[in-house]
Amino acid sequence: MSSLTKMLSILDMFTVEAPTWSTEAICHHLGCSVPTGYRYLRELVGSGLLLRLGDGSYELGPRIIKLDYQLRSIDPLLRVGQPLMRELSAQTGCDSVMTRIFDDEIVDTHRESGPDGLHLAYGRGRPRPLFLGGAPKVILSTMPKGKLTRLYNKHAESIAAAGMGRSADEFIARLHETRKAGYYISKGELEADVGAIAVPILGQSALAVGALALVIPIRRLEFMNHEKLLELLREAASRISTEAAKSYAPQ
Template structure:
């Protein structure tokens, strides 16, 4: 690992569960000397990515918040999807969630809520389990066989635990079934007593870059017109993807 990669890996240590780290703990985890660790920390503080607390510990800095704002501002899926998601949430009474995949990380990027909204454990920016829930499954179902084979080799135990197959062929068949259906219904997989209906979001190509989902309490979801929910959800996802694609073509023409 290069020195810059090791320095940036410090940012991965900070989480909701561990928001504050001491310099000694950071040096111990990333495996560097105290002088090197202090240099890394100084550079991250100067860049605004970390803030130094009075007791010699560190937390994420203000630059992280400004970068999040910029990401939401320039991301076409967020900008185009937000009003459409709000409309869908109001129509259905469900929470509407947009989820994206970044390498092997599944992250919710936006949520629109009807009324007071649901009390969900996962929200914008918090990484989700890779093999639990509707969103990850509809995204993974569109990936190529070689990529899924690499995922199975790396995460076989998690895949088995999630009931997605004891060997790769079983895992592959399950993914192909979801891909053919074009949607997936999760019942209590990610959060107990919650159900989610998810469909893939596409940019260009056959591999999904994310998912759009409707979330409702399991007890309520079972009495809803799921066929109608799916119809509305698919129409919204297609409109988001189509508008993003049209805008990309327009931007290229203007450029």
């Protein structure tokens, strides 16, 4: 691990469960000397990525907030998707959620709330389980066989626990069914009493760059018109894909 990578890995230590860290704890976690740890921290504080508190401990800094604002403002999927998701939530009365995959991490990047005011455990920026829920499945379903085989070999235990197969062939076959359907309906997979209907947001190829989902209490989902929800979801996902592609085009 390079010095830069090790320094930046400090940012991953700050979580909801552990929002502040002392210099000594950071150095112990990294396995580095105190002088090296101080050098890393000085750089991170100087760049605004960390903030030094009065008691000498550290928390995430103001630069993180600025970067989040910039990302919301310039990311094509977010810029195009936010008004369409507000419209989708107004039409359906459901929460609408955009989800992206980054390497092997699934992360919700935006959410528009419906009237139920759902309190979801996974919000913007918090990594989600890779194999639970509708959004991950529709994203994974568009991946080539070689990529899925590598994922299976790396995460076989988690895949089996999620009920997605006990062999690479079974895992790929399950996802092929989802790809053929073009959507996935989950019920209580990620959170009890909560379901979702998800469709892929396709990029310029057949690969998904994200997913769009309607998140609904299961008690409501059972009585809703799934075909109508899918029609609205697919229309919104298609518009997001089309408009975002224009932003990626060379100027």
